[in-house]
Amino acid sequence: MGFLLEIRHLRVRCGKLNQSHMAKASNQQSILQSRPPVVVVLGHVDHGKTSILDFIKKTKVAEKESGGITQHIGAYQIEHIGKLITFVDTPGHEAFSAMRSRGAKVADLAVLVVAADEGVKPQTKEVINLVTHQSLPFVVALNKADKPGIIVEKIKKQLADNGVLAESSGGKVPMISTSAKTGAGIDELLEMILLLAEMEELKADISLPASGVVIESFLDSKRGPTATLLVRQGVLFSKDAIAAESTSGSIKTMEDFVGRPIEKAEPSMPVRVTGFFGVPPVGEEWQVMENPEAAKARASQKGEIEKKKREPAQILDIKPEQKVFNLILKADVFGSLEALRQTLETIPQEEVVLRVILAEVGEIGEADVKLADSAKAKIFGFRVSPTQIASNVAQRQGVRIFSFDVIYELVKAVREQMALMLEPEMVCQEIGQLRILATFKRDGLRQIVGGRVTKGKAERGSFAEVSRGEEKLGRGKITQLQANKIDVDSCQKDKECGMLFEGEPIIEKGDTLVFFREEKKRREL
Numbered sequence: 194m195g196f197l198l199e200i201r202h203l204r205v206r207c208g209k210l211n212q213s214h215m216a217k218a219s220n221q222q223s224i225l226q227s228r229p230p231v232v233v234v235l236g237h238v239d240h241g242k243t244s245i246l247d248f249i250k251k252t253k254v255a256e257k258e259s260g261g262i263t264q265h266i267g268a269y270q271i272e273h274i275g276k277l278i279t280f281v282d283t284p285g286h287e288a289f290s291a292m293r294s295r296g297a298k299v300a301d302l303a304v305l306v307v308a309a310d311e312g313v314k315p316q317t318k319e320v321i322n323l324v325t326h327q328s329l330p331f332v333v334a335l336n337k338a339d340k341p342g343i344i345v346e347k348i349k350k351q352l353a354d355n356g357v358l359a360e361s362s363g364g365k366v367p368m369i370s371t372s373a374k375t376g377a378g379i380d381e382l383l384e385m386i387l388l389l390a391e392m393e394e395l396k397a398d399i400s401l402p403a404s405g406v407v408i409e410s411f412l413d414s415k416r417g418p419t420a421t422l423l424v425r426q427g428v429l430f431s432k433d434a435i436a437a438e439s440t441s442g443s444i445k446t447m448e449d450f451v452g453r454p455i456e457k458a459e460p461s462m463p464v465r466v467t468g469f470f471g472v473p474p475v476g477e478e479w480q481v482m483e484n485p486e487a488a489k490a491r492a493s494q495k496g497e498i499e500k501k502k503r504e505p506a507q508i509l510d511i512k513p514e515q516k517v518f519n520l521i522l523k524a525d526v527f528g529s530l531e532a533l534r535q536t537l538e539t540i541p542q543e544e545v546v547l548r549v550i551l552a553e554v555g556e557i558g559e560a561d562v563k564l565a566d567s568a569k570a571k572i573f574g575f576r577v578s579p580t581q582i583a584s585n586v587a588q589r590q591g592v593r594i595f596s597f598d599v600i601y602e603l604v605k606a607v608r609e610q611m612a613l614m615l616e617p618e619m620v621c622q623e624i625g626q627l628r629i630l631a632t633f634k635r636d637g638l639r640q641i642v643g644g645r646v647t648k649g650k651a652e653r654g655s656f657a658e659v660s661r662g663e664e665k666l667g668r669g670k671i672t673q674l675q676a677n678k679i680d681v682d683s684c685q686k687d688k689e690c691g692m693l694f695e696g697e698p699i700i701e702k703g704d705t706l707v708f709f710r711e712e713k714k715r716r717e718l
């Protein structure tokens with residue numbers, strides 16, 4: 194445990210938010226109070242982050258998730274040996290790097306989950322960089338230890354190769370074998386977290402007006418804008434006026450993470466509140482103000498600045514030969530919207546430019562359909578459905594609405610829709626060959642010839658390339674085909690036929706005709 198003593202002196206974390214906005218009466222005394230650690234759980238997709246948390250809180254979140262992957266952040270508070278720990282789960286899918294990085298920003302400590310049967314994977318590397326970059330103390334959970342044939346030393350070696358050296362090998366990182374299935378090692382993990390937290394001496398000033406960060410938000414069709422807030426300083430009360438950066442409001446309802454109504458929330462506690470006028474984007478900082486007017490003024494002032502920073506209007510430089518695919522994107526929560534936008538950017542756009550004309554949280558409404566209609570856009574919903582009215586209007590106007598539950602499926606579908614805008618490619622397919630046995634009349638570009646099919650078939654309407662030995666003479670078209678003086682559509686191998694050839698080359702006895710069909714082929718992006 195020697196490393197813990199080393200980090201004891203590193204810092205006393207008092208919350209990482211800047212404190213400039215915290216208006217406090219100058220005569221007021223600070224009241225520092227210990228607070229539970231905020232622990233972010235990070236790791237590659239499917240390595241068992243949610244399962245570990247599930248085992249800890251004994252509920253089954255993972256089974257309810259689409260495609261079995263966590264698609265937005267979740268925060269929970271648990272108690273172990275009389276001490277609280279706040280956990281923030283994050284998704285491991287590569288599209289969610291922004292969420293992982295935000296999760297790491299709000300946390301005091303991290304648990305890096307590595308499935309021992311898979312070892313270090315791309316997002317494991319990403320989160321190692323993240324925690325190292327932010328000097329975030331962390332513990333590694335070598336998960337799925339219950340699986341047969343696990344060689345822990347192999348994984349430790351991989352981690353060491355990526356700069357994470359285990360305590361047992363003289364490094365500074367505690368590593369614990371865990372199983373979310375059997376529960377082995379979980380208590381040890383929790384104890385290690387509490388030990389690391391103790392070393393950090395985490396404190397918050399409860400004399401300050403409450404402030405913190407938005408960790409999850411969405412538009413609830415019944416309750417309106419709903420946000421999960423993490424309290425970093427002060428104590429949040431259930432009737433407080435509150436300002437985020439882009440919106441404000443007065444708290445209408447406040448619940449703990451299991452949905453129980455609560456009156457107040459202390460530092461490090463995640464709470465779900467309603468009462469904002471708009472949906473505050475994930476990552477925004479919030480703070481309590483004296484009254485709703487002050488909150489509104491602060492949000493609109495902050496909002497303007499943020500807007501300028503965030504949205505240099507999307508000016509696309511579109512070349513004349515490029516096509517534009519207009520898209521309206523609606524999603525259940527901000528985190529998903531962000532991950533979608535990020536993943537959509539990976540679609541090649543040399544030929545078809547993707548223009549996102551609206552990206553919003555909330556169900557697909559009539560206004561979205563009308564916008565899609567006037568902008569000739571397609572609507573893609575992620576875990577949201579159209580309202581009945583929107584569906585009806587869409588059907589009437591012929592507006593396409595696509596709905597998905599899994600990010601990469603949505604992105605794949607956008608890519609396919611964009612590819613439909615490309616001109617199809619003409620591909621030639623050889624269908625047969627014929628040896629010329631006799632030539633008859635020639636009239637301008639038209640010539641009557643006869644021969645035997647040596648391969649495949651001859652077909653009326655097909656193109657024919659004329660060659661004489663090695664030399665290619667050019668192409669023409671077969672406009673009529675006869676076998677035994679009867680018009681036919683095709684003539685098979687080893688049969689003789691006569692045909693009307695239209696084209697430049699002058700055909701002679703002994704030449705070869707190669708027949709081919711030109712087909713339109715859909716292109717992909």
Ligand SMILES: Nc1nc2c(ncn2[C@@H]2O[C@H](COP(=O)(O)OP(=O)(O)OP(=O)(O)O)[C@@H](O)[C@H]2O)c(=O)[nH]1
Nearest residue numbers: 238239240241242243244262263285337372373374
């Ligand atoms: N045998 C075994 N299976 C596990 C263990 N932990 C998780 N799993 C399984 O691994 C799969 C993925 O688990 P999740 O908890 O959803 O993984 P995750 O890291 O939260 O995944 P994302 O949120 O998508 O990044 C599930 O099928 C779990 O049942 C474990 O300790 N042992």
Ligand SMILES: [Mg+2]
Nearest residue numbers: 242243262263
């Ligand atoms: Mg998960």
